Amino acid sequence: MTDGDGYTVRAAESTDVDGFLSLHGTVFGTWPRDVAEAVFEWKYADQPAVDRMPVVVVEHDGRIVGARGYFAMRVVAGSTRLLGLQSTDLMVHPDHRERGLFTRMTEFGLERFGGPETLFFSFPGPEPRRGYLKRGWTEVPNPEYVQFFDVGRQRVGWPPNPRALAKRLYQPLYDGYVAARTLGQRHTHDVTVADELPAETLAELADSREPDGIHAERSAAFYEWRLSHPLYETTTYLARRDGRVEAAVVVDELDGRGVLREILPAAGRRRALSAILARLRADRPAAESLTAWPPRAHRSTLRRAGYLSSDRTPYRSGDHDIVVKAPADGTVGGLSVADPTNWALQLAERDY
Numbered sequence: 637m638t639d640g641d642g643y644t645v646r647a648a649e650s651t652d653v654d655g656f657l658s659l660h661g662t663v664f665g666t667w668p669r670d671v672a673e674a675v676f677e678w679k680y681a682d683q684p685a686v687d688r689m690p691v692v693v694v695e696h697d698g699r700i701v702g703a704r705g706y707f708a709m710r711v712v713a714g715s716t717r718l719l720g721l722q723s724t725d726l727m728v729h730p731d732h733r734e735r736g737l738f739t740r741m742t743e744f745g746l747e748r749f750g751g752p753e754t755l756f757f758s759f760p761g762p763e764p765r766r767g768y769l770k771r772g773w774t775e776v777p778n779p780e781y782v783q784f785f786d787v788g789r790q791r792v793g794w795p796p797n798p799r800a801l802a803k804r805l806y807q808p809l810y811d812g813y814v815a816a817r818t819l820g821q822r823h824t825h826d827v828t829v830a831d832e833l834p835a836e837t838l839a840e841l842a843d844s845r846e847p848d849g850i851h852a853e854r855s856a857a858f859y860e861w862r863l864s865h866p867l868y869e870t871t872t873y874l875a876r877r878d879g880r881v882e883a884a885v886v887v888d889e890l891d892g893r894g895v896l897r898e899i900l901p902a903a904g905r906r907r908a909l910s911a912i913l914a915r916l917r918a919d920r921p922a923a924e925s926l927t928a929w930p931p932r933a934h935r936s937t938l939r940r941a942g943y944l945s946s947d948r949t950p951y952r953s954g955d956h957d958i959v960v961k962a963p964a965d966g967t968v969g970g971l972s973v974a975d976p977t978n979w980a981l982q983l984a985e986r987d988y
Contacts, residue, residue, distance in 0.1 A: 643737065645744045648691035648703070655700030656693065663727040674866035679724070679987070683708050684857050690721060692745045694728075694737050701729040702737040704745060707987035710853040711755055712846070713978075714969030720852065721749060723758035724987040738767050746961065755850075755968055756961040759986065768959045774966075776958040777976045778929065823911035825882065830872040834884075835859040837874070838900060841884055845901035847931060849980030850971060862984055863888075863897065870897075873915060875908035883908035886984075887916065887926070894920065896928035898984045903933035913941040929956070929982050 639645075648656065657672045667675070680689050685708035694702030704726045711720035723745075728737050746756065759778075760768060769775060835856040842854035852858065863870050868888035875883040883905040886898040896916075899909065916926065930938050958981075960973045971978040 639740070641735070642696055643701075643732075643735070643740070644695040645702075645737075645740045646693060646695065647748055648689055648693045650689070652691075652693050652700060655695075656691065656703050659700050659703055659727055659729060660725065662729060671866065678861075678864065678866055679707060680705055682861060684861055685709050685719060690749055691725075692741045692748070694732075694741060696732065701732040702741060703727055704741045706745065706749060706756075709858070709985065711850060712853050712969075713755070713850045713971050716753075716969030717853065718753040718755055718968065719751075720755045720757065720985075721745075722985070722987055723756065723760070726760070726764055738764065739771070742767075742771065755973075758959050759955050759957070760959060761955055765959060773959045774962045774974050776960060776974060776979060778956045778958055778979070778981065823907070823914055825875040825877050825908045825911040827873055827875050827911050827915040830874055833859065833863055833870065833872060834874070835863075837881055838872075838884055838886070838898065841881070841900035842902070845903045847902040847980030849932075849978045850968065850973070851980040851982075852985050859898075865988075873912045875905075875912050877908065883912060885909070885912045885916065888983075889923075892924040894923055894926045895983045895986075896926060896930070898982055899928065899930055899934055902931040902980070906934070906937050909934060909937050910941060913938065917941070927983070929986075931980060931982065932977075 653673070653676060657669075657676065660672065661667070666672075680691055683690075690706035690708050692704050693700050705724050706721035707724045709720045709722070711718050726738070726741075750756065758764075758768065765775070838859045839854055839856045863872075863886060865888065868890050871887045871889070873885045873887070874881050884898070884900045885896055887894050888897045889895075894916075920926070926943075928938060928943065930943075958979065962973050966972055966974060973979075
């Protein structure tokens with residue numbers, strides 16, 4: 637699709653990878669070439685949900701000046717199975733902004749990759765969020781975003797950095813909260829670290845208590861792909877009792893920060909999960925943070941382990957709320973997409 641101003645919006649081809657990565661370096665900062673290529677291959681070429689590369693590019697005078705990708709996954713909504721496409725890597729070269737490329741890429745992506753069994757959603761920052769909402773997308777508060785902090789090493793600097801100062805002052809309050817929450821806890825499960833990713837075990841745990849809301853379809857193939865991000869170090873914790881695996885937590889870590897990528901099963905096994913959370917904390921005395929989007933049934937368990945909603949701390953990022961292209965009737969699988977209780981996402985669904 638070429639407009640009169642010389643911009644061509646089209647689906648990306650394999651020959652566009654160099655241009656995409658060059659633009660990514662300009663907009664977001666340069667990674668080592670081998671790392672950038674590995675992340676691109678993982679995110680767009682290796683994903684098992686679709687048989688084509690779900691990327692839109694804008695070409696101008698033979699150069700890639702705009703792009704957006706889609707983090708593809710099979711999604712479950714009630715009894716309905718559909719394709720979920722999460723917008724990611726939205727970027728426009730600084731010399732080509734304010735020319736409507738965001739809108740053109742959005743419209744092209746909806747037309748090229750969409751259909752009656754496709755759900756488009758995103759976790760955008762403030763500026764693209766305004767663009768989505770202006771075009772009729774629906775904003776949905778993501779039910780809860782929680783973190784475990786160790787911020788005592790924050791450098792305040794001079795003149796004081798207000799955000800770092802708030803975190804430093806917050807630390808003693810948080811430490812007291814954690815101590816009170818975890819006082820006297822006893823754990824009856826044996827927690828071990830898996831030698832390699834137990835994809836089949838994770839799939840079995842996911843299938844044992846499937847969430848009620850909209851979520852990615854879990855399978856061994858999904859886990860083998862999703863938990864192989866080239867940038868992260870992945871650790872899987874398993875809680876056993878009488879030799880049987882009752883719960884699992886998968887942690888991805890990068891630069892001292894960890895994300896609880898997956899908490900399984902989605903409900904029940906609270907004592908098993910508590911034992912894993914205690915082990916996570918003990919294993920990471922110098923970690924800066926652990927972040928989770930826990931299943932609704934497990935939020936109280938995480939709070940008892942010292943986790944807090946980021947809305948109640950100096951750490952709110954704001955990019956965990958959902959925007960979704962709602963179907964005409966506002967529902968998928970009989971579930972209203974505007975109702976936050978109808979979403980059951982974990983960080984396994986997130987694109988980073």
